[in-house]
Amino acid sequence: MDGHDTDDLKQSTADMTAFVQNLLQQMQTRFQTMSDSIVSKNILS
Template sequence: MDGHDPENAKQSTTDMTAFVQNLLQQMQTRFQTMSESIISKIDEMGNRIDELEQSISDLRTEMGQEGSPSPSAPLKTKEEPKSTDE
């Protein structure tokens, strides 16, 4: 004999097939978990952006009610010094 048992080769192929299938299943499970996590984080970010937009809208409305300049007008960060020679 040449050292290759056909039954052994068949069993080895079956074992390798089972191993590869198991590995692929594990990879698919991990991929699915990661995908769900990413989608969840994207949804959370979308909700936070919606809340931020609502807060900005509320602030604009509040500013408009107080007679402040419109949000599209440039905001002054410092008051301009008043000249005394007028």
């Protein structure tokens, strides 16, 4: 494995990390929206 392969691996790992962080953030946002909606409906009922 030469230096170029190592750089590609580091970039690939960084890309995957960013992708997973973004996915988790989207899931957190959606979960929070659903939770807020459920709480609001329970309070108003």
